[in-house]
Amino acid sequence: MTPRAAAFRDGFRDCAPFVLIAAPYSVLFGAVARDAGLDLIEVMSMSVLVIAGASQFTALALLRDGAPVFIALLAALAVNMRMAMYSAALVPHLGQARLGLRALMAYLMVDQSFAVALRKYEAAPQMPLDARIAYYFGAMAVICPVWYGGSLTGALVGRAIPPALSLDFAVPITFIALVAPMIRSLPHIVAAFASVVAAIAFAWLPWNLGLIAAAILAMMAGAQTELALRRRRGTA
Amino acid sequence: MIGTTAFWTLTVLLGLGTFLIRFSFLGFLGGRRLPDWLMLHLRYVAVAVFPALVTPLVLWPPATGGVPDPARLIAALAAFAAGLRYSVLGAILAGMATLYALQFLLS
Numbered sequence: 001m002t003p004r005a006a007a008f009r010d011g012f013r014d015c016a017p018f019v020l021i022a023a024p025y026s027v028l029f030g031a032v033a034r035d036a037g038l039d040l041i042e043v044m045s046m047s048v049l050v051i052a053g054a055s056q057f058t059a060l061a062l063l064r065d066g067a068p069v070f071i072a073l074l075a076a077l078a079v080n081m082r083m084a085m086y087s088a089a090l091v092p093h094l095g096q097a098r099l100g101l102r103a104l105m106a107y108l109m110v111d112q113s114f115a116v117a118l119r120k121y122e123a124a125p126q127m128p129l130d131a132r133i134a135y136y137f138g139a140m141a142v143i144c145p146v147w148y149g150g151s152l153t154g155a156l157v158g159r160a161i162p163p164a165l166s167l168d169f170a171v172p173i174t175f176i177a178l179v180a181p182m183i184r185s186l187p188h189i190v191a192a193f194a195s196v197v198a199a200i201a202f203a204w205l206p207w208n209l210g211l212i213a214a215a216i217l218a219m220m221a222g223a224q225t226e227l228a229l230r231r232r233r234g235t236a
Numbered sequence: 237m238i239g240t241t242a243f244w245t246l247t248v249l250l251g252l253g254t255f256l257i258r259f260s261f262l263g264f265l266g267g268r269r270l271p272d273w274l275m276l277h278l279r280y281v282a283v284a285v286f287p288a289l290v291t292p293l294v295l296w297p298p299a300t301g302g303v304p305d306p307a308r309l310i311a312a313l314a315a316f317a318a319g320l321r322y323s324v325l326g327a328i329l330a331g332m333a334t335l336y337a338l339q340f341l342l343s
Contacts, residue, residue, distance in 0.1 A: 017323075017328060018324070018328075036238055038238065042244075045247055046247045049250070049251030051254075055250065055254065059246055059247075059250055060238075069246050073245075073246055073253070076246075076250050076254075080253075080254045080258075083254070083257050084258075084260050084261065085278075085284075086258070087261040087262045088260075088261035088265075088278055089281040091261050091265050091268075091270055092278070095267045095268070096266075102263050102266065103259060103263060105262060106258040106262055106263055107258065109258040115282055115286070118281075118282055122279075163299075164339075166308075166335055166339065168298060169293075169299070169332075169335055171293065172290045172293040172294050172312060173312070173331035176286075176290055176316050176319055176327060177324045177325075177327035178282070178286055179282060179283060179290075180315070180318075180320045180327055181319055181323070182283055183320070187279075188280065188283045191280040192283045192284075192287045193287075195283065195284050195286075195287035195291075196287045196288070196291050199289075199291040199292060200295070215281075216284075218280065218288065219277040219278075219280045219281065219284040220277065221280075222279070222280030222283065223273075
C-alpha cells in the first residue's frame with residue numbers, strides 16, 4: 001500500500017465511529033424535511049448543496065414557522081460561522097494543497113472530519129502534505145456518503161423514527177466525543193472551561209452569536225494560559 | 237408549508253454562503269504563513285468551539301422545550317468521562333446507552 005493510500009485508510013478508520021451518529025441524524029433530517037412539505041428533489045438538493053446538518057435544521061424550522069427567507073438564511077449562516085475558524089485552523093496543515101483540492105476540502109468540511117483531521121495533524125506534525133490531504137479525504141469519505149444516503153433514506157421512509165430514540169441528543173454526544181480526547185494540557189482545560197462558562201453567560205445573545213463570542217473568548221483564554229506557562233518556564 | 241421560491245432562494249444562498257465560510261481562510265490565504273499570535277489562538281479552536289456548542293444543548297435541550305433534563309445531563313457527563321478515558325466510539329456508546337437506560341428507569 002502506498003503511504004497515500006495508507007493515510008486515506010487511516011482517515012477513513014478514524015472517522016468511522018461517527019457513522020453511528022451521522023447515519024441516524026441524516027435520516028432524521030430527511031424525515032423532518034419531508035414532514036415540512038419538501039419533495040424528494042428538494043430534500044436532496046439541500047443536503048448536497050449545504051451539507052451542514054445543524055444549519056439545515058435551523059433554516060427549515062424557521063421557514064416552516066413563516067420567517068422571512070432573509071432571516072432564515074442569516075440564522076442558518078450564523079450556525080455555520082464556526083467553520084470559518086475551522087478553515088483558519090486548517091491553513092497551517094493543508095494550505096499548501098492545490099486550489100482545486102482546497103475548494104473540495106472546503107465543500108466537505110464538517111465538524112467531525114475537521115476535528116479528527118486536526119487531532120491527527122497535531123499528533124503527527126512530520127506527516128507529509130500529500131498524506132495529510134489523503135487523510136482528510138479519507139475522513140470525509142466516511143461522513144459524506146452517509147449524509148447523502150441518510151437524507152435520502154429519511155425522505156423515503158418519512159415518519160418512521162420514534163421520538164423515544166432521542167436522536168436530538170446524538171448531536172451533543174458527538175461533539176463531546178470529539179472534544180474530550182483533545183483536552184490534554186492545562187491551556188486546553190482552561191479554554192474548554194472558559195468556553196462552557198462563556199456559552200452560559202452569552203446564551204441570551206441572538207443569532208447564535210453567543211457561540212462565536214464564547215469561542216473567541218475561550219481561544220484567548222487558552223492562548224494566554226499557554227503564554228503564561230511559557231513565561232513561567234522561561235524564568236524558572 | 238414552505239413555498240417553492242422561498243425554499244430554492246434559501247437553499248442556493250445557504251449553500252453558497254456556507255461554502256464561502258468554509259473556503260475563506262483555507263482558500264484565500266492558502267500557503268501563506270499566518271502570524272504567530274494567530275497560530276497561538278488557532279491551536280485552541282476545537283476546544284473553544286465544541287464545548288460552547290454543546291453546553292446549551294445539554295442544559296436546555298430543544299427536545300424538552302428547553303427544560304433541563306437529568307437524563308440528558310448525566311448522559312452528557314458519561315460521554316465526557318468515557319471520551320477522556322477511552323475513545324470517540326466509547327464516548328458515543330456510553331452517552332447514548334446512559335441516556336436510554338435513564339429514560340427507561342425514570343419513565
